[in-house]
Amino acid sequence: QVQLVESGGGLVQPGGSLRLSCAASASGRTFSTYSMGWFRQAPGKDREFVAAISWIGGNTYYADSVKGRFTISRDNAKNTVYLQMRSLQPEDTAVYYCAAATDWRRILTPGEYVYWGPGTQVTVSS
Numbered sequence: 397q398v399q400l401v402e403s404g405g406g407l408v409q410p411g412g413s414l415r416l417s418c419a420a421s422a423s424g425r426t427f428s429t430y431s432m433g434w435f436r437q438a439p440g441k442d443r444e445f446v447a448a449i450s451w452i453g454g455n456t457y458y459a460d461s462v463k464g465r466f467t468i469s470r471d472n473a474k475n476t477v478y479l480q481m482r483s484l485q486p487e488d489t490a491v492y493y494c495a496a497a498t499d500w501r502r503i504l505t506p507g508e509y510v511y512w513g514p515g516t517q518v519t520v521s522s
Contacts, residue, residue: 447467489520
């Protein structure tokens, strides 16, 4: 069982930066053995993949829309995964969710993630 809690969301002006954190508490299988992903969902839209990182952190993958602007990282000693977001634009406005997956090969699909956090709101507006 893994419980995930996101933090770090808020209101930021276009061109600004935010760093999201996702703290995990795990029993049984340890946090470090899960691949972790970030998704987002804007009002009226489907949940979309943003970024993912493999269990040991050696592999990362990004959606084209955020590549070069967002960076995913993890600190297994702190049971935390991060999403550094730069050059934010209004179209990045959404609720951002972190999630844990057991299979790196399926990290693009929301249905393959077994645990989800409640989400944190990111609003990019002037």
